[in-house]
Amino acid sequence: MRLPAGTVIAVDGPAAAGKGTLARRLAAELGLPYLDTGLLYRAVGRRVLDRGIDPQDARVAEAEARALTPEDLARGDLRGSLADMAASKVAAIPAVRAALLDFQRRFGAAQGAVLDGRDIGTVVFPEAQVKLFITASVAERARRRFLELTGRGVAADPAQVEAEIRDRDAQDANRPVAPTRRAPDAFEIDTTELNADETFHAALAFIRKKLDSA
Numbered sequence: 001m002r003l004p005a006g007t008v009i010a011v012d013g014p015a016a017a018g019k020g021t022l023a024r025r026l027a028a029e030l031g032l033p034y035l036d037t038g039l040l041y042r043a044v045g046r047r048v049l050d051r052g053i054d055p056q057d058a059r060v061a062e063a064e065a066r067a068l069t070p071e072d073l074a075r076g077d078l079r080g081s082l083a084d085m086a087a088s089k090v091a092a093i094p095a096v097r098a099a100l101l102d103f104q105r106r107f108g109a110a111q112g113a114v115l116d117g118r119d120i121g122t123v124v125f126p127e128a129q130v131k132l133f134i135t136a137s138v139a140e141r142a143r144r145r146f147l148e149l150t151g152r153g154v155a156a157d158p159a160q161v162e163a164e165i166r167d168r169d170a171q172d173a174n175r176p177v178a179p180t181r182r183a184p185d186a187f188e189i190d191t192t193e194l195n196a197d198e199t200f201h202a203a204l205a206f207i208r209k210k211l212d213s214a
């Protein structure tokens with residue numbers, strides 16, 4: 001598929017819905033750069049934790065967001081329950097979001113991109129040519145995250161994984177700034193009954209239709 005220059009594809013949705021898997025595959029298929037914006041918040045959360053400070057501390061979290069380096073995004077400890085919660089806490093702080101906005105916009109504007117997160121289609125790129133909103137039931141998302149964790153050799157308890165996903169969803173959806181929302185013009189794919197391949201093909205079919213009609 002030939003894309004217009006600078007095409008931005010926004011992939012948003014709640015925790016562990018499969019946004020990353022889909023976004024990475026779309027980027028490879030369409031020859032676009034890919035940015036996992038969750039990593040930015042995870043890395044900020046980690047930097048605050050490194051200092052022994054509560055991730056809800058707005059002043060420290062903003063300073064760490066402004067000091068973020070590319071090496072921070074390559075850390076091996078950005079996933080797991082502590083990092084998940086710290087990311088969600090710093091992500092609710094308006095000054096942290098503001099500090100990360102420019103980087104995300106420059107990344108997407110340079111040559112187009114696929115970006116996944118919570119607010120890509122609503123705040124970061126409200127003019128994105130393609131917006132996808134990826135969901136699945138909480139039970140299915142918890143099942144996938146549990147398999148992902150145990151697959152990486154991390155010990156996990158299924159009930160606790162589900163409880164943490166519920167907490168984080170609530171925190172991300174109810175914050176006053178950039179809450180997780182489906183943009184009115186986003187195409188929603190409920191992946192509860194779909195595997196990664198089926199999700200990818202559903203997304204690709206939508207992108208084709210959308211760009212053909214543009």
Ligand code: CDP
Nearest residue numbers: 015016037038041087088091117118119172
């Ligand atoms: O992979 P998973 O869906 O569990 O999380 P993630 O996409 O890596 O995001 C981690 C956390 O960062 C989320 O719980 C959000 O609080 C925050 N986030 C955000 O606020 N805005 C984004 N664009 C991306 C992530």
